[in-house]
Amino acid sequence: MCDDSELEEFSKPVPLHSWPGGFGRPRSKISLAKMRRKVDLNAYRCSPPVSEYAFTDDGQSNASKARSEAYGVFPLASLFNHSCAPNMSKVLLGKWVFLRAAREIPPGEELTQFYCDIRMPVEMRQKELSDLFGFSCNCPRCRFELLLDTESEEFQPWKRLYSCAVPLLQQRFSSELEGLIADAERCARRALAERFIEVTETNDKEHEEIHESWALWPLVPAFQQLAARLRLDGRFEESLALWRRSERLVKSVVPLSNIHLRVHSEMLLTSEADADLRENLSLVASAFGPGIEVWQKLVGFRMPRLSKKVMDTSPKPDLCPIHYEWEETEQNWLLVAWSAAFQHAQDIFLDASADVLLFNAPNAVETKVSCSKVHAASMETKFSRRRRSLTVRIPK
Ligand SMILES: C[S@@+](CC[C@H](N)C(=O)[O-])C[C@H]1O[C@@H](n2cnc3c(N)ncnc32)[C@H](O)[C@@H]1O
Structure with missing residues (x-):
């Protein structure tokens, strides 16, 4: 679509009229x-961030529904x-598309991305x-599936099960679902064993x-529906x-993705274990860059309690300031520091090093006071x- 010389220009969003090939330029009418x-x-397609993988009973993907929503053109x-x-x-997210390894x-x-819902069957x-x-x-995946x-x-x-065309699968008893899945798995494994050399090359x-x-x-x-069913049971x-x-x-198909995050979230709903939460957050960091906002937008809304927990780990916007003033007596310098965050003496952190006094406390803004007068040993509080x-x- 464009050559290397134009890439620089497209490292930030550009209006359509600047698009390579003169898209919308008055000179080159198209x-x-x-x-x-x-x-x-x-x-x-700017569809909702977590789209459910679902097929209607006639086996059609619901992608066409999402298609009617909104489009964004990202030239690069x-x-x-x-x-x-x-x-x-x-x-x-918003005006941005994030592509990461x-x-x-x-x-x-x-480098490849996906244009369609890659959870759909090959046809x-x-x-x-x-x-x-x-x-x-x-x-390679299409070639493999077509050969199967x-x-x-x-x-x-x-x-x-692949097409999820079984109506109301989720309302079946878990034992029935387990049977359907076992049959499906058996036939996939058999086909794989029979054609393995031919298919894999x-x-x-x-x-x-x-x-x-x-x-x-x-x-x-189908696994996910059964997992949800088992949780209910x-x-x-x-x-x-x-x-x-x-x-x-x-x-195995997309090592890090929002699909993967969704699965993690479901795991969290089931286990709600701290270790999983940490794993999930580090996964988000490597998939979408540091920060939890992306994850919260993608899946956090489904888990109010866990979202709150995650929020608790982010910097607090409303920290209390620490105020101070100096007083002088005949024999001493007095530094008086006060803050609404000073609840208990043992919670106040005071460090005297070289020519700085550093104050802190839970929920307080760390505050440094310049001071050439400090001799930590002779200091009293x-x-x-x-x-x-x-x-x-x-x-x-
Ligand atoms: C968004 S563009 C991708 C960039 C395009 N290849 C280019 O050089 O400008 C989409 C088009 O790329 C081509 N394309 C993308 N992925 C392809 C693939 N896996 N096999 C063959 N053609 C592909 C198709 O022609 C498709 O309409």
Whole structure:
């Protein structure tokens, strides 16, 4: 779409008329149809950040619903091609699209993002990419799934769950769901074993694991429904185990993504363990950059209690100031410091080093006072709870 010389210019948002190829420039008139096509091929769908993976009973993706919402054109980001197993994670927030490495990317490997819901079955992905973007996806994952021949009769139990076409799956008893999933898994494993060499083209262990994950990945929505069902039934450990399993599978396609975060959030809902919370936060930091705002926008709203906990770890905006003033007597310098945060003497932190006195307390703004008079050894302090003050006496 554009050459290297133009990249510099596109490191920040640009208006459409500055788009390469003269999009919208008065000099190079383009037809409405052509303009529409440019937007169709390059715009990002700004759908809600956490879209549910769901199919209607006729097996259609609900992506078309989201498509009607809003579009954004990001000239630099739109240079990246699509893969159904991309190596970049993507999130749209406000006016920004964040693309970050989703795993270790060796030099020379093409950077790829995803254009469609990569949780969809291969036929639906292929159709959507062809209809909307005019190409036939030939990524390793599509090649693998097409070779699996999922249209064949033996694949029906797998296919049924893959498309989530079983009506009201979530209202079934967990034992029934467990049976459906076991059947689906059995047939995927059988097909994989029979066609493994043919499908993988290689025989190494790493590919074997990736391909097993790809074969089972389509069952993730069913796993998740069962996990949710088990949680409702009070079978927390089994539910958590299933969330973990589905997380491993999700990772096999996009190691770090908002889909992955969603799975983590569900795990948190099930376990609510601090260790998981920390893991989740560090995951967010590596997926989307430091800070918790992205995570809160993506999933935090679903967990008021945990969101609050996360908020508690961020800097407090309303810290109390520490005030001070000097007084002089015949024999001493008196430094009186006071603050609403001075609740108990033992909570006040006072450090005298070189020519600085440093005050702090929980919920207080750390305050430094320059002072050339300090001899820590000869210093005395007196706390007044009534006045919330600490007086430091420094002999002259
Ligand atoms: C947003 S543009 C991507 C950048 C484009 N390749 C370029 O050089 O300007 C989308 C178009 O790139 C092409 N494309 C993207 N991913 C592709 C893929 N995996 N295989 C073939 N063509 C792809 C298709 O023509 C698609 O309509």
